[in-house]
Amino acid sequence: xxxxxxxxxxxxxxxxxxxxxxxxxxxxxxxxxxxxxxxxxxxxxxxxxxxxxxxxxxxxxxxxxxxxxxxxxxxxxxxxxxxxxxxxxxxxxxxxxxxxxxxxxxxxxxxxxxxxxxxxxxxxxxxxxxxxxxxxxxxxxxxxxxxxxxxxxxxxxxxxxxxxxxxxxxxxxxxxxxxxxxxxxxxxxxxxxxxxxxxxxxxxxxxxxxxxxxxxxxxxxxxxxxxxxxxxxxxxxxxxxxxxxxxxxxxxxxxxxxxxxxxxxxxxxxxxxxxxxxxxxxxxxxxxxxxxxxxxxxxxxxxxxxxxxxxxxxxxxxxxxxxxxxxxxxxxxxxxxxxxxxxxxxxxxxxxxxxxxxxxxxxxxxxxxxxxxxxxxxxxxxxxxxxxxxxxxxxxxxxxxxxxxxxxxxxxxxxxxxxxxxxxxxxxx
Numbered sequence: 419x420x421x422x423x424x425x426x427x428x429x430x431x432x433x434x435x436x437x438x439x440x441x442x443x444x445x446x447x448x449x450x451x452x453x454x455x456x457x458x459x460x461x462x463x464x465x466x467x468x469x470x471x472x473x474x475x476x477x478x479x480x481x482x483x484x485x486x487x488x489x490x491x492x493x494x495x496x497x498x499x500x501x502x503x504x505x506x507x508x509x510x511x512x513x514x515x516x517x518x519x520x521x522x523x524x525x526x527x528x529x530x531x532x533x534x535x536x537x538x539x540x541x542x543x544x545x546x547x548x549x550x551x552x553x554x555x556x557x558x559x560x561x562x563x564x565x566x567x568x569x570x571x572x573x574x575x576x577x578x579x580x581x582x583x584x585x586x587x588x589x590x591x592x593x594x595x596x597x598x599x600x601x602x603x604x605x606x607x608x609x610x611x612x613x614x615x616x617x618x619x620x621x622x623x624x625x626x627x628x629x630x631x632x633x634x635x636x637x638x639x640x641x642x643x644x645x646x647x648x649x650x651x652x653x654x655x656x657x658x659x660x661x662x663x664x665x666x667x668x669x670x671x672x673x674x675x676x677x678x679x680x681x682x683x684x685x686x687x688x689x690x691x692x693x694x695x696x697x698x699x700x701x702x703x704x705x706x707x708x709x710x711x712x713x714x715x716x717x718x719x720x721x722x723x724x725x726x727x728x729x730x731x732x733x734x735x736x737x738x739x740x741x742x743x744x745x746x747x748x749x750x751x752x753x754x755x756x757x758x759x760x761x762x763x764x765x766x767x768x769x770x771x772x773x774x775x776x777x778x779x780x781x782x783x784x785x786x787x788x789x790x791x792x793x794x795x796x797x798x799x800x801x802x803x804x805x806x807x808x809x810x811x812x813x814x815x816x817x818x819x820x821x822x823x824x825x826x827x828x829x830x831x832x833x834x835x836x837x838x839x840x841x842x843x844x845x846x847x
Contacts, residue, residue, distance in 0.1 A: 433628060436637070439614075450517070452528055455510075480537065515775075529630035565665055573720070608639045660828075664737070689713075768795075
C-alpha cells in the first residue's frame with residue numbers, strides 16, 4: 419500500500435474550538451467559492467425530529483440578530499454573489515460564490531447565517547408552507563418515492579432510512595424553540611468545516627475564519643450507530659403514472675473499509691455509460707427501458723450498490739430477469755475491456771470533479787468528516803485504478819449472497835412484487 423502524504427494542494431487548519439478551515443488556492447479562476455459544511459442531517463435526527471435539519475437550512479436565511487431576510491438577500495446580491503444551500507442525510511451545506519476581492523465579506527455573511535440565525539416566528543410560519551409545497555412536489559416524483567422505499571428496505575427504522583425532507587406532521591409541528599435547540603446541539607466546532615476555493619491567500623483566509631468562527635462552541639462530534647442491512651421488497655402504486663420505477667440494490671463496503679474502491683468500480687462497470695452491460699443489454703439490445711443507471715452510494719456508515727430503471731408494467735418481469743442474469747454473470751466473469759472502461763470512466767469523472775470548486779470543496783469536507791484528512795488526488799485514483807477483475811467479481815459474489823433491497827413505484831401489475839422477488843431469488847442460486 420502506497421504511503422500517500424497529505425494533499426499538497428490543500429491547506430487544512432483546525433482552530434482551537436475544532437472548526438476546520440479548508441483552503442484550496444486556485445490562482446487560475448476569477449471567482450471565489452465559500453462554503454460552510456455542518457456534520458448534521460436526517461441520519462442524526464430522531465423520528466420526532468425527522469426533517470428538522472432541512473427546516474433549519476431553509477430558516478437560516480430568514481433573519482439574524484443584525485439582519486432581516488431582505489437585508490440578507492440584498493447584502494449578497496449587491497456583491498453579485500450566488501447563494502445556495504442543501505441538506506443531505508449526513509451533512510448540511512451553505513454556499514456563496516462571488517468576486518475574489520469579497521472573500522472576507524462572504525465569510526462574514528455565511529458566519530452570520532450559520533451562527534446567529536434567530537428563526538423569526540412569522541418567517542417560520544411562512545416557510546412551513548413553502549416546505550410543504552416542496553413535500554408535495556417530492557411525493558409526486560415517482561422515482562423519489564421508489565428511493566425512499568428502497569432506503570427503508572435497506573435499513574428499516576434506522577435514521578439512515580429517513581427522508582431528508584421529513585414528514586408533513588413534523589414540518590407542521592416544529593417550533594422556533596426546537597430549531598434553536600437543535601442548532602445549539604448540532605452546529606458546534608467539532609462538526610463544522612469552513613471551506614474557501616479560489617485565488618486567495620490561505621493565511622488571510624485563516625485569520626478571517628478565526629475572527630468569524632473562533633467563538634463557536636467546541637461541542638463533540640455528532641455520531642450515530644451504523645445500521646444493520648436488512649433487504650426486502652416494498653412497493654407503492656401511484657395513480658396517473660404509466661411506468662414502473664424500480665430501485666434495486668445490495669450492501670457493499672463503506673467509505674471506512676479499505677476495499678470500498680472495488681464497489682465503486684463494480685457499479686461503474688455494471689451501469690455507467692451506454693456501453694455498460696446494464697444499458698447495452700436492457701436498453702440498446704432489448705429495448706426494455708428508456709432510463710437505467712447504476713451507482714455506488716457510499717458513506718462512512720453504509721455502502722449501497724444501486725440499480726435504478728424505468729420500464730412499463732408489461733416488461734417489468736423481463737427487465738428484472740435480465741438484471742438478475744447480468745448480476746449473476748458478473749459474479750463469474752468480468753471482461754477486461756469492461757474493467758478498463760470502468761476504471762478510466764471513474765478517473766475522468768473524479769478529475770472533472772476536481773475542476774469544479776464547489777464539488778471539490780464538498781468532497782474535501784467529506785474527507786475531513788470521514789477520514790480526518792483530505793486524500794490527495796493520486797490516492798483517490800490509485801485506489802480505483804488498482805482494482806482487479808477478481809476483486810470486482812468478489813463484490814458481485816458477496817452481493818448475491820445477501821438479500822436484495824427492492825422498491826417498486828408507479829403503475830404495478832397484479833402479482834408484480836411476488837414475481838420480482840422470485841426472479842431475484844433465482845439469481846442467488
